[in-house]
Amino acid sequence: MRCTQFIGLNDRARKLVDLGQETEYTIRGTKTYADGRVEDFQETQTRSIVQKERYSETYGMGEEEIPLYSYLFPPNKEDPSRPNFEILEEVQASPWSSGPCIFLALMRENGEWIQESLWTDEEMDEYL
Numbered sequence: 001m002r003c004t005q006f007i008g009l010n011d012r013a014r015k016l017v018d019l020g021q022e023t024e025y026t027i028r029g030t031k032t033y034a035d036g037r038v039e040d041f042q043e044t045q046t047r048s049i050v051q052k053e054r055y056s057e058t059y060g061m062g063e064e065e066i067p068l069y070s071y072l073f074p075p076n077k078e079d080p081s082r083p084n085f086e087i088l089e090e091v092q093a094s095p096w097s098s099g100p101c102i103f104l105a106l107m108r109e110n111g112e113w114i115q116e117s118l119w120t121d122e123e124m125d126e127y128l
Contacts, residue, residue, distance in 0.1 A: 004060030005101045007127055009089065013106050013117035017071040017087060022046045049074050058091050061099045068104070085109065092119055097128040
């Protein structure tokens with residue numbers, strides 16, 4: 001049977017964009033009620049430090065849409081002069097094996113592949 005085989009990112013790439021990295025932040029404010037009461041509040045929350053957003057897509061054999069994501073990283077705490085940066089998912093290869101096998105890797109904003117995210121020929125051969 002012919003079909004699209006979406007392989008995605010390898011384990012090395014997934015670790016680079018690990019969404020499990022979290023930061024804690026505090027929301028402070030004032031609530032004003034209809035009866036005139038005023039109450040200060042403080043709430044601590046956590047969220048991923050990496051923001052993941054769909055930015056594009058690629059297409060499978062049957063023209064099915066496969067989303068590609070961008071990962072926005074915050075400035076480096078140790079080096080505040082380093083600004084936010086973005087990493088993009090891109091199709092590294094799409095060899096045919098009863099349909100396209102779509103392998104993704106990570107790319108910097110300037111178009112350079114992130115070498116440690118690339119699939120080796122041997123790794124891809126395991127899926128073909």
